[in-house]
Amino acid sequence: MLNPQDQPRERVLLLVDDETNILAALQRLFRPAGYRVLTANSGMAGLEQLANTPADVIISDQRMPGMLGVDFLRQAKVLYPDSIRIMLSGYTELQSVTAAVNEGAIFKFLTKPWDDELLRGQVAEAFRIKEIADDNARLNRELRVANEQLAVANRELERMVRDREEQIALDLASLRIARELLQYVPLPVLGVDDQGMVAFSNALAESVFQGRGELLGAMLAEVAPELAPDAKGVWPAAVEIKGVRYQLASHAMGNISASRGNVLVLIR
Template sequence: MSEEPVSECPQRTLLLVDDEANILSALKRLLRQDKYDIVTANNGQEALEVLKERLVDVIITDQRMPGMTGVEFLRLAKESYPDTIRIVLSGYTELQSVTDAVNEGAVYKFLTKPWDDVQLRGHVAEAFRRKEMADENLRLHQQLQVANLALEATNRELDKLLREKEERIETDEVSLQITHEILEHVSTPILGIDDEKNIVFVNAAAQALFGSSHMMLGMKMARDTPDLERAWNRTSTEIDINDERYKVLTHPMGRNSRSRGKLMTLIKITTP
């Protein structure tokens, strides 16, 4: 059975359990003014069946009932529905069993019959506030868990990207070292010039051709090599170096890499 739906959100559902019909009626009359959704049961077994079908927030049960006591019922309710707030309302003060149940957490409060209407309503309202606070804490905890999982996933992805980037940098560095070593041993003079026309690479053949004093790293290309300056804007041209003729091939860098500047290769022209 249920009364008027609760006008507030969330809905507050109250289960009343007592084997005396007049007690159930009196409790319903008293508590319906607080707009609870009230369901009833006449004994512990019937109440367990109600809990299988309904979401209940607060339970109020008598202690002495046929079949099982209120404390025995609340122990079973705690096992299967631990989020409920459980109250004993009884005219019998079986102190030991009730104390044990309270200590176990099966019972939230023990109230005695006959009850004071104002106090009982206050205790029930407090029980619902306790339940809603626990639900809110659980909701926030679940949100925090979801946020933490999302953060962990983001951190894992960032770590993965960082490792991949570090691996690419390491691979690029190794490739660059290998390339420098290969070019160093090529017999053809090769120069690397950046966009500001600074010399950034000179292989051994180029050093031998120009002399180390003319081809120092960081030196401006045009200072002592005006012929190379003229070759800068040409794909292919011929210049004289040390009374010998060389063909200069200028290759712009950066088309297939992040390199900038130009690579200049000098090929000696032999006359027949």
């Protein structure tokens, strides 16, 4: 299925001249090119045509009753600035034409009688310029939309990062409070991660295992092998440490938090 942008564009050409035979000759000249050709016999009629069907390229005579070609093209530029405007005239009123060219109201000035091949080539070039300008305008719109969407995504990402940082700060504060509270529990308490490493020990646990080296960061099986679970992952119900019997309470972490591992409590 073709993308709508890949479909051939309709090229609309407006011819404005007060001489019927000139309009007919121009229509015959451009009909084989496949343009949609509109005609008007005066500047006012040309503006009415543009109001109904905006044209990509406009060719206008200079001397017409009611409104000169330069005045018509000036108004066309104001109302339809994206159009490509060409003057085709047998009168070379250089002052008014030069002023219109300098203002950008006229893209090209061609004289009558015209050379068919030259005129066809100039009009084809005008359509190419118009289509390139349209493509650039479309790409600019798409780029602007993409930049706006990217800005929205960046703001959302910044908000998420900010929320995450705030949550981390809250979690750290909660962790510090929990660690401090566990220091005052009148029982030896150890925290072991899911790899078997000691991640927490309160003061009473340190005293129970005193002389075995640093508990924090050590593997439980090395510093307190009597507490380690068996091959099936079952924790012992009771242990003896330095001649003292303890009941071992093991609680798996993760029920109400994202923590993993176990909390071990020794009850004498």
